[in-house]
Amino acid sequence: MASVGRGRQAKLSIPWEGMRELFHSWSGKGDLFAGLAAVLGNDEFQRWTPRDVERRAHRVLFENCLLSLQRMPVRTRDWLAVIPVHSQVAQVTSPSLQGRIDWAATRRSGWPPSQFMGRARQRSSDETLLSVLRWTVERMLLVYRDSRYVRYRSENSVERQLAALDELVERPELQQVEPVVPDAAMIKDLQRSGARWRVVAELADVLRREETRDLIALAKAQIAPDPKMGSALFHLGVFGIVLRVLRAGGHNPISLRPILGGAKGAAYEMATDGQTWHLWFEAADLWAEYGKVEPYVEAARGLKNPGRTKSPDILLVNRARRRALIIECKYSEKGDYIREGYEQVLTYLTEARTSMIDAGEAFVVAPGEMVSTASTGLTHSGPVTFCAPEHLEVELKRAFAQLQE
Known part of the structure; x- marks a missing residue:
């Protein structure tokens, strides 16, 4: 999940354009809360x-x-003293004497009377x-x-x-x-x-x-001020940027499932040049879906406490051509925390190269306040890039085009 460092959080930017892209297919606050819960669902506590x-x-x-x-x-x-009360006189019929009796009207209904006609004042509140x-x-x-x-x-x-x-x-x-x-x-x-x-x-x-129905306004007012929620918004915003890049490139990602906590499988599927790509949001069950065992699971079998396996925040993968893009979101003002993302994506990339893909590239995305420019290092497993959401669009276009060659 998108991570947030401990301690006091500076005001860090959210990729609202990415959020807007995601909100196009969402109908209300229920979708927003469900999406945030899906990001936060990997919280081990x-x-x-x-x-x-x-x-x-x-x-x-x-x-x-x-x-x-x-x-x-x-x-x-x-x-109670300020609840507005109105009163009005109304015609009433009663078997007993109540209020001001209209004897003439009562006599016309028969004598001796079985009902008394009259008028009474009734009080009502402004509904x-x-x-x-x-x-x-x-x-x-x-x-x-x-x-x-x-x-x-x-x-x-x-x-x-x-x-x-x-x-x-x-x-x-x-x-x-x-x-x-x-x-x-x-x-x-x-x-x-x-x-x-x-x-x-x-x-x-x-x-x-x-x-x-303005989910951007709602997110800014009630979600973004909370640092823990802000990190989840950041993750969703980055995912929205990925969707925007794909759509701008003439591709048509089709939703396979809602963004919900506990949902399994890829979130989107798209066909391009006769090949199928799957876009994952929180790829926790990636290895099980592909019928493979994650290398870490094999390595940790002998440990009494192997801990939880980790998975990419966002993954775009082509199983047939064995290509993938991996994205890890790091919403924090702490440099050492952001730098941990390098080890994470390098692990994801290396593990994927063992049995799932032949080529791939990874990105660690942090707030613009913490990344001045996009920078890439070449590793045996593939390129690893640190960037901010504002750099990601250009970087993704380049990387996706290279993987399609």
């Missing part, structure tokens, strides 16, 4: 699911909600405002619970405000309406409904952005 990724994203979202929460009431009764309020409160409480699930603690305590919201959502005034995700017009209506409702509008506007 945790098995990631899309729901785990969503919880991490909610940690960032909760931080974005704090200013609004701090201005909210700490008592439920203060909320739209309450529906938006219910959605906002329920969503806010979910985000809060998720932020606690990942052991997040904010220095700015809003426990009393959240407790008031927890009580408010159980009130009949909110339970009698269905929650509604607000649109821009509803947000404006809330803003015009008073000072307290302006705070609700502000909070609802922050929360509803997670429902956007």
Whole structure:
């Protein structure tokens, strides 16, 4: 998986153009969370699911909600005092005396009367405002619970405000309406409904952005600020660059499976010049798929603790012509951590040369802040290149063209 060094993380760039290429075939945040979980799924300390990724994203979202929460009431009764209530006089029919009786209308229905006709004042709440309020409160409480699930603690305590919201959502005034995700017009209506409702509008506007179909905006707001999530975004962005290079070259990669954690086999397949290439995303089951045993597995059979085998982040392979491109993503500000990528890709390349390919090239891709220019070293197993995402497009075109010769 794309690696991130330990300790404080500098603000490192993400290849957003590659992300945009990948998002063309994704329909919503569920695909984004699933893709990130697929990258993080190789974490030896945790098995990631899309729901785990969503919880991490909610940690960032909760931080974005704090200013609004701090201005909210700490008592439920203060909320009930501002719920808008309207009253109107309505015609009613009742078997007993209620309200103001219309005796003339009652007499016309027969005497002695079995029903009494009259008028009564009925109170009702603004259903739209309450529906938006219910959605906002329920969503806010979910985000809060998720932020606690990942052991997040904010220095700015809003426990009393959240407790008031927890009580408010159980009130009949909110339970009698269905929650509604607000649109821009509803947000404006809330803003015009008073000072307290302006705070609700502000909070609802922050929360509803997670429902956007603009996955770039969502990733920038809730994923990229988290260093661990940033490394997964980097990996996905690099994969998107590979797809863009192939498509720009007139090739047509066909998706074989979604980008999901635990999914097996190549992610894309493409035919060019009568040959089939397979594009792998997290090539963990590569050797089993090809019916071969990885050399490391053979070498480590005698070890009591052989550890986990490692695999390329991204692999483009032609089994018939025995050619391959290998890519390892290193999202870190630590030079020694990035340099470890050389040993990794050289191992992958050397192992592949033993029984799977006859020629190949490998790349270690790190953030642009850490790589000033692409540089290549020639080894017995094949060329190894350090580069940034901005260099990768040119390097891949060159390498792929050479492997097709």
